[in-house]
Amino acid sequence: MRRALAFTLLCLPFAAYADCAQQFSAWARQLQPQLKLADQYSVCKPSPSDPSRTLAALLFVEKEDDDGAQYGLAVLSAKGATVERQLYEPAAITTDxxxxxxxxxxxxxxxxxxxxxxxxxxxxxxxxxxxxxxxxxxxxxxxxxxxxxxxxxxxxxxxxxxxxxxxxxxxxxxxxxxxxxxxxxxxxxxxxxxxxxxxxxxxxxxxxxxxxxxxxxxxxxxxxxxxxxxxxxxxxxxxxxxxxxx
Incomplete structure (x- = not known):
């Protein structure tokens, strides 16, 4: 019983991430529809102060070549598929x-x-x-x-x-x-x-x-x-x- 409970608790963060990650595409279309979403680097989790809200950081490819890439960073607070607040930082990360x-x-x-x-x-x-x-x-x-x-x-x-x-x-x-x-x-x-x-x-x-x-x-x-x-x-x-x- 204890092992089953521990396993369930361990899986909860992954389940929460998988659930909110389904909204990446919807959020990306609202924020930067002209840019490619770098979903391999994008993350989300429920807000600890308001579980009805989701916090997320999405990376968008602004430039990319053989030497590296330049990413814009969108930090957001959302309810479901709707972005309520967001801050976009262009050229936030460069990987040359x-x-x-x-x-x-x-x-x-x-x-x-x-x-x-x-x-x-x-x-x-x-x-x-x-x-x-x-x-x-x-x-x-x-x-x-x-x-x-x-x-x-x-x-x-x-x-x-x-x-x-x-x-x-x-x-x-x-x-x-x-x-x-x-x-x-x-x-x-x-x-x-x-x-x-x-x-x-x-x-x-x-x-x-x-x-x-x-x-x-x-x-x-x-x-x-x-x-x-x-x-x-x-x-x-x-x-x-x-x-x-x-």
Whole structure:
């Protein structure tokens, strides 16, 4: 019985996605009928604050050639097949030097003000080189306020990995994970966002037939993002380091 219940709960998110994904074509015709929908990157899920609404991020192919593609991003809130609010960002993603791996929705509790809950759109990228490795996940935050969608945080890097190695073992790598939490202080009516950034460096050295990894102690940096009335602003590196040392 417990196994059956666990399996049912596990399947619920996939069922919800499959249900709302059936509306992709209808939404695309309303938003950008002249463009091709990149449905392999488009995502949707029920709004956690209003289950009758669906949140979605649709990518549209604006340009495409042998070197890559340029995508426009439509972020929307819909009821059934009807788009109620939407924000379209042309040239939001370009993949001439990197590969777009996936787009996901982040519906964590970003309660920025009473009755105002933001949601995130994440894009994960990777580099083409095997020996010069690179990957990055970046997130925008959107707020449904006053009957319209607004982007309040642009390009926040949630994860970053990079490094160089010889293709066998020896190399140096750095990996950073950043988390967002809603703070108690407010700026221009919205809560500050508290960032905790953790970086671990790794050195790999070949010893005989073995490859030994040595990881550094995590370097933790903490700082705040304040809303300026339009967007949350990233602090300078010096300001972030100063805030972390307090």
């Amino acid at each position: 030097a990197i590969t777009l791996e996936e787009v996901t929705l982040d519906t964590a509790r970003y309660n920025l003000a009473p009755s105002l809950r933001a949601f995130g759109v994440r894009a994960r990228y990777s580099g083409p080189s095997r020996v010069n490795q690179y990957s990055s996940t970046q997130m925008n935050l959107y707020l449904d306020q006053g009957g319209q969608l607004r982007k309040v945080l642009d390009g926040f890097e949630v994860e970053k990995f990079g490094g160089e190695w010889d293709g066998n073992c020896a190399g140096e790598f750095s990996e950073t994970h950043s988390s967002l939490a809603v703070g108690k202080a407010t700026s221009h009516g919205l809560a500050d966002l508290e960032v905790t950034e953790k970086t671990v460096d790794t050195v790999a050295v070949a010893k005989g037939d073995d490859c030994n990894d040595t990881k550094s102690a995590p370097k933790v940096t903490k700082y705040s993002l304040s809303y300026d009335g339009q967007r949350y602003q990233m602090p300078s590196i010096q300001t972030a380091e100063k805030a972390s040392s307090r």
